Each structure stands twice: as C-alpha cells, then as structure tokens.
Amino acid sequence: MPIADHKKCTGCHICEIICSIHHYKEMNPKLALVEIKDSWPWEDKVVICRQCKKPKCIEACEYDALEIVNGHIKIDHDKCTACFECVKACPFEGVVVSDLTGKPVFCDTCNGQYLCVSWCPQKVLSK
Amino acid sequence: MDRDEYFGYAGKILTVDLGSSAYVIKPTPYDMVVNFLGGKGFGAKILYEELKPGWDPLSEDNILVVATGPLTGTLMPATGHATLCTKSPLTGIWLDSHCAGFLGPEIKMAGYDAIIIKGKAKKPTVLVIKDGKVSFEDARYLWGKLIFETQDLLRQKYGEDCQFMTIGPAGERKARFANIVSGGRGFGRGGSGAVMGSKNLKAIVVKGTKGIRIYDLDGFTKICRESYSELVLSPDTGGGRPKYGTNSIYSFMIEAGTHPVKNFQTGIFEEVKECNEDVLDKKYYKRHIACFSCPINCSKASRVDDGKYKGKFTEGPEYENMWSLGAQCGNSNIGAIIYGEHLCDEYGLDAISAGNVIGFTMECFEKGILSEKDIGFPANFGNDEAIIKFIEMMAKKEGIGELMSQGVRQMAKELGRGTEKFAMHVKGMEMPAYDPRGAFGMGLAYATSDRGACHLRAWTLGAEILDTQDRMDPFATEFKAELVKNQQDYFAVIQSAVVCLFLNFGISQRQITRSIQALTGIKEWKTGEDILRIGERIYNLTRLFSMREGISGKDDRLPERLLKEPVQEGPTKGVVVDLDTMLEEYYLVRHWDAEGRPTKEKLAQLGLEKYVV
DSSP states (O other): EEEEEGGGGGOHHHHHHHHHHOOOOEEOGGGGGSSSETTTTTEEEEEEOOOOSHHHHHHHSSOOEEETTTTTOOOOETTTOOOOOOHHOOOTTTOOTTTTSSSSOOOOTTTOHHHHHHHHTTEEEEE | OOOOTSSSOOEEEEEETTTEEEEHHHHHHHHHHHHHOOOOHHHHHHHHHSSSSTTOSSSSSSSEEEETTTTSSSSSSSOOOEEEEEOOOOTTEEEEEEOOHHHHHHHHHHTSSSEESSSSSSSOOOEETTTTTTEEEEEEETTTTOOOHHHHHHHHHOOOOOEEEEEEEHHHTTTTTTTTTTTTEEETTTTTHHHHTTTTTTEEEOOOOOEEOSHHHHHHHHHHOOOHHHOOSSIIIIIHHHGGGGGGGHHHHHHHOOBBTTTTTTTTOOOGSSSSHHHIIIIIEEEEEOHHHSOOOEEEEEEOOOSSTTTEEOOOHHHHHHHTTTTTGGGOOHHHHHHHHHHHHHHTBBBHHHHHHHHHHHHHHHHTOOHHHHHOOOOOOHHHHHHHHHHHHHHHTTTTTTTTTTTTHHHHHHOOOOOOGGGGGGGGOOOOOOOOGHHHHHHHHHHBBBSSSOOOOOOIIIIIIIIISOOOOOOOOTHHHHHHHHHHHHHHHHHHHOOOOOOTTOHHHHHHHHHHHHHHHHHOOOOOOHHHHHHHHHHHHHHHHHHHHOOGGGSSSSOOHHHHHOSSEEEETTOOOHHHHHHHHHHHHTOTTTTTTBBBHHHHTTTOGOOOO
C-alpha cells in the first residue's frame, strides 16, 4: 500500500520513469501507473493508488470495469467508459488518468516490488 | 535510421521554416550520431554546414537548433536538459546554451533528436509540436505579455502536460542578452531570446508521448542505480548542493576572494553576514525543486516574507544571480535579488549579463562617466531600487536601458573614456561570478571558452579552491592549460549527451560513457575513450565556427582590469592574472598554432579535415 508524503516530493518524476521501464520496457513517464502533478513552484503531488481494503472506486464504477486481483485494482479498459466516477470517488485523489488512453490506470505493485518506492530519492513514497 | 532502429535516440530531426509555415521530418543521420553524439555536437555540425559566415544573427538567415542527446529523458540522473545552438547576437560568434527542467525529455518523447528552426514568421507565431503534428498558430494575443502569463495562457490552451520555450518583452525587442524561458528555467546566456524575437516566434509548445528504447535494459538500469548511489555519497551532490543549491559554494568563494565585488573592483564583500547561503536557507528557501530524473534537487523555491520586497518569489536565486544582482552591484538585500531574478525571468533577460551590465553602469556613474541626467536617477553601488529599475529599462529599452541592453562591450565602445578597461566581458559575453585573480584557471577558462566569458565550459574552482585533497595552487599557471582543455572537452561530451553538468561533481566519466554504451548499443563506440574523443572534436569545430566569424587568438583575452589592476585588499591582494603563460601552453596542449588556430594535423586526427577555414 504505497503512501505519499507530498511535502517531501521535489517533482523529479523518477517514480514514473522506473514504472514505465518495468511495465513497458522503455522510458515513457506518460505510460506510468503513478503520476506527479505540479503547481510550480510551490507544490508537487504524487498520484498513486493506495490499494484500499474497501475501495470506493470499485463501489463507484457503474460498468464493472474494476476488480481486485492479487491485492491490487485491475481495470478492464474494454468495459471502462472514461466516466471518471472512480476518480471522483477516491478519497485520496489517487487515481491516475493516462495521457495516452484517457482512461484510469492503477498501480499493480510490480509483483510486490514497488519499484517507485525503492527508487524515490526523497523517500516520498513508503509502503 | 529511425526510432525503431535506434536505441536511446528518438531517431528523427524536425526542420521548420517559419517563413513558409512548412516543415519536414527526416531520420537522424547515423554518421552524425557516431561522430557528434547529440546536443551541442549536433548543433555544431548543423550550424557549421548551414550558416554562411557573416550572416546577421538577428536576420531571418540565422538558425536555431534545439537538440537533445542520447541520455536526455532517461533513467540516468539529471537528464532533463535541452541544448540550443545558434549564432549569438550578443557576441556574433558560436553560442550553445542549456536549459534544465523538463523540456529536453518532452522534445525527445515528441520523437525528435533535434528541432531546426529557420526563417522568419510574417506575424507573431506559436510553433506547436505534438508528436508528429506541427502547426503554426497566431501569437498576436501573446505579444508583449510577460513570460509567466504567457506560459499560463499556453497551458490553458494546449494542456497541463506540455513544455514550453517562451520569450518575454526583452526578446521581442531583441535585447542582445534576452533569454528563453521554459517553466521556471531558461536558456540563459548569449541572447537566444533575441533570435527567437527576430523570427517573430513568441513560443514553442512541445508535447510528446513516445517512449525511449533501451539496448541493454538490465545493464542500463543497474548503471543508473549505481549512479544514484554515487551522487548521494558525494559530499557535493549528496551534501551541500541539495541543501543550499548552487549557493553551496557562496561562502567558499567569498573566503577565497574569488567572488567579485562592485564590478571586479575588489574581492571583499563586507555585507556577507546578511547575504550568504545560510541566510538564504533559513529565511528564504521554502522548498526544494528537482529537474527531470534528478536526486540532487539543487533548485529552490524562494519567497520574501518581510520588508519592501514582501511576497516576491523566484525559482532560485542561483549562485550566479546572487552575485550578479548582489555583490556585483554592491547589493546585499536578498529581497531585491529575488525580485530582480523574478523580473529577469518575467521579461526574459539573462540575469548574469543583466547584473554585470548594471554593475558596469554603476561604476560609470560613480566615476562620473554617466551622470544622473544620463540615467534618470542616482545609481550608486548598493542602490537596490536602481537595480530593479535598470532591469525594467533594459527589457523595455527605455532611456539608458536601450544602450545597456546591448551589453558592456557595446556600452564601452559608445561611452569611450577608458571604460573598456573595466567592461568585464570576453568576446562580448559578460563575465559571471568568479574572479580569475583568485583562481588563474578561470582566467584561462574565460579567455578560451567558445561562447565568450563563461563558467560552464571549464570550471576550475573545484581543483583550485574547493578540493580537500591534491588542491592546485590557484595563483600558479602550471597545469592549468591541461585542466581547462580536459574540462572543455569533457563538458562538451556532457552537453552533447545532454545531461546536467552537475553530474560531474558526483559521478565518474566512466559511469557516463558506460551508460551511453548500455543505452544505445552503438557498435562504433567500443570503449569510453571513443565517446570522450567526440568532445575534443566538438570543441575544435565550435572554434572553427567562430574563426570563420573573425575570431582569432587576439580575442582570447581578458579585460585589462584582470591583467593589470590588482585588488588592494583581502586574499587576492596584489595579484593579476598571468594569462599569456597559460595561453601559450593551452595552444600547445590543444595542438593549435600560435594564433590559436587548430593545426591541420589536429583536424585530420579528429576527422574534421573538410572543415578547414
């Protein structure tokens, strides 16, 4: 369950890069399952799924696109209509919307390795 | 070859003609990659071949090359840079300028190793590059607007996840040291903003979605991981720099007398108690900011909480600007420095040149060469309100600002009366924040830097002042030629791999070359030496570029103040720079002749025969 201490974040995007390498074998932060949102120069914010035990996003989804598999949320992009009810329902503002597909994506823990947590140089993320 | 055949590179070059709103996308030539690496190297080759000597840098003939390198936008630390190359309107010779932040990775993700911009738009234009789509859009609604407002409007129109290159009113009016701003960072030196302004190009918007492929995925990831560890273990990139930013060296420079005060008249800054890195850290820094993939986070967000500059903020202030708007102008009011730096970013002026010019103007005022009538107000050293007024006047070219915006070389030419002796520039570019009388290596570095007085072609302060072991004598001439030459060549590699120079303070050359090999898999680079040799090739080519514009050994000079006028007090008391001894040795080490021309043998060895001037 990755938790972010936003105040420590410097906005280096290393979490996004290592995430894209693990999942897509190339460096493309825009494919990442974690996202940094900035409000220059005062704030950077990490958007990442916390893998809640009783996820509000699943409750909010009217299209059955979300389910829990191996302890993390899995999304069926064929069923997803990009209505963003899950984005609104998440109490932690932790749902990443992909730039490329326009649909939500969820952290899958890199098989429990949590590479974003181990690579974050500022220890913003913990699990 | 295109992206599918390259690893590490985007594989395409975009050429844009603003005059006809046309563009063409071509594969990146493989021999250019092998021989010139990227970034500065690509710029040198392209500009040498496509610019004719003598072309006016502010005419439609000039060309802007914005380039990335193999490491840009990758997992290696500090890879957020982009490189810009053009002919400088400030110096009339070679210019490469580097912008940190997030621009470089975005250009590469849009699919380009370089963007070449030619011609002049008929009306103010925004160039919009979204992956393979290029459009030329009306920018009349943005013309005249300050930079941060322009960026906000662009963000609203084109989306939060774009990156920008923007000029302000100074660039529009072609102030000769106008810069280009991207986010809170910029292509600072040499007047690239004026080149954009002369092309009627208000902004470039870039958005990319393509990834970068890796040749040896596990090997490269491992090298990156090691590099992060090395950076954290270095006392510089893991200690002072993350805490204080570039100001981590501030007190060391003051102590050594290498922090010039009042236009290089002295090295003693009495107000240092109220103006140093600890005060900045405790009172002004509000948070740390990192560029793309960087664990060093040397950038700071600063805000003034009280006094007459209350509420003013900046991303910075950087060490160079702490000097240029501080000690150089006899000013110790950090609030004014923060506001001044912010204004330079808003109007789009290089804050190093701006501060240097202001210090020069203040000295002219105190010496009676410029009167209150000429300027409009008293401009003594230490007058913080004058600094703010001068910045606005230069950006708007109002009153004396018109002359000031042309740089100190031109000012001295017009003012006469011996002012050229203390116009602190080399080849037209204003000097930054180090006094060579306290570190001779910097004198040679300034005199031989390819773009004029610059601290980022060789930076000898580490070896001469800061190193705790095997430190060189800063007042000696021995070994400085080799030091400067080796740094110039290696920095050219860093600026062509297009990563941040600060990696040099934390990780080894071997680590950089290994990472390039693992990332690209290019067979011609069998050893690290094969990559390092590219640096010398690039440095010789930029020399040839400037020689073609009329530069010779006679221009590898320092202002008379540094050669004949010693400081009267402090650690550098009585010292002047012995440039000639170092320069003679430098030409020998470089295999250049006594007039500073690369020899035929050297050019042949570097594969540059066809570029003989």
